[in-house]
Amino acid sequence: QAQLVQSGSELKEPGASVKVSCKASGYTFSNYGMNWVRQAPGQGLEWMGWINTDSGKTTYVQGFTGRFVFSFDTSASTAYLEISSLKAGDTAVYFCARKIRRIYGMDVWGQGTTVIVSS
Amino acid sequence: QTVVTQEPSLTVSPGGTVTLTCASSTGAVTSGYSPNWFQQKPGQAPRALIYSTSDKHSWTPARFSGSLLGGKAALTLSDVQPEDEAEYYCLLYSGDQGVFGGGTKLTVL
Numbered sequence: 128q129a130q131l132v133q134s135g136s137e138l139k140e141p142g143a144s145v146k147v148s149c150k151a152s153g154y155t156f157s158n159y160g161m162n163w164v165r166q167a168p169g170q171g172l173e174w175m176g177w178i179n180t181d182s183g184k185t186t187y188v189q190g191f192t193g194r195f196v197f198s199f200d201t202s203a204s205t206a207y208l209e210i211s212s213l214k215a216g217d218t219a220v221y222f223c224a225r226k227i228r229r230i231y232g233m234d235v236w237g238q239g240t241t242v243i244v245s246s
Numbered sequence: 247q248t249v250v251t252q253e254p255s256l257t258v259s260p261g262g263t264v265t266l267t268c269a270s271s272t273g274a275v276t277s278g279y280s281p282n283w284f285q286q287k288p289g290q291a292p293r294a295l296i297y298s299t300s301d302k303h304s305w306t307p308a309r310f311s312g313s314l315l316g317g318k319a320a321l322t323l324s325d326v327q328p329e330d331e332a333e334y335y336c337l338l339y340s341g342d343q344g345v346f347g348g349g350t351k352l353t354v355l
Contacts, residue, residue: 162344164292172284172292172335174344186342189247222291231280231339232297239291 129153131223131237138243144211147240149223156204157181160226162233163197163208167219177226178206213244248272248340252347257355258326266350267318268336274317275338281319282337283312285330286349292335296321328354 134148149161163175176187178197185197199206206223221240224233249271258264268281275281283296294303296312299319309324319336331354336347 164346171333171349172286172337172346174337174346177342188343188345224292224294227297230298231342231344232282232294232337233284234294234297234303236291236293 129225129235131225131235133221133223133237133240136241136243138245139213140246141213141215141244143213143244144209145213145242147208147210147221147223147242149206149208149237151204151206151225154225156199157201159228161197161199161206162224162226163195164222164224165191165219166222166239167216172222175208180206210242213242215244217242218244248338248345250336250338250345250347252334252336252350254348255351255353257353258323260326260328260354262326263322263324264326264352265315266321266323266334266336266352267315268320268338268347269318270338272340275314275319277314279319279338279340281312281314283310283319283321284335284337285332286335287332295334323352326354330354 132150160179162177165173175191178185194211196209223237225235251269277299281299284292286292300312311322313320333349335349
């Protein structure tokens with residue numbers, strides 16, 4: 128069955144960059160887009176955007192433009208979220224979630240990656 | 247930007263029925279908003295329950311159902327079980343942009 132496995136927790140200093148990976152298995156990677164969702168400590172879910180893993184087209188929601196970049200490697204069946212110029216406010220759990228094919232929504236979720244930004 | 251509003255908290259007795267709602271600041275929620283519902287328990291990743299207003303995933307228990315109710319998206323839990331205690335989030339789409347609601351903390355007591 129479809130599964131998403133994310134990379135481990137990260138502790139970074141302000142100003143550094145981080146790259147979170149999301150490895151897919153159990154399905155054809157390029158047939159399903161990938162969403163990214165942020166959850167700050169004690170807060171709700173925030174939809175960051177998604178990447179079409181066939182065309183490479185990206186959609187970012189306001190507030191996640193500029194320092195946030197979605198990418199993927201089809202040969203590795205892996206999607207990536209890179210965040211640059213990290214700030215304390217980026218401290219959160221980041222989830223990848225597979226886009227349901229041909230409609231809006233998400234079905235399979237990764238386990239989440241905790242990113243802590245602290246000096 | 248669209249604001250999506252959910253009840254902050256609800257309480258239900260085991261075996262009871264409860265309805266959670268999801269409203270949009272832009273007006274009545276329709277099927278065009280592609281309402282999705284997710285369940286999240288503490289320390290866990292969210293789990294998808296409902297998509298396209300009322301469609302269930304293969305793993306969604308039959309006691310969960312989605313609908314449109316009074317201009318809002320709704321998630322109804324019937325015969326509530328203790329394990330249904332969790333945070334529930336709705337997700338609405340405007341074009342290809344999604345917005346989560348703030349979540350409803352459901353207590354089973």
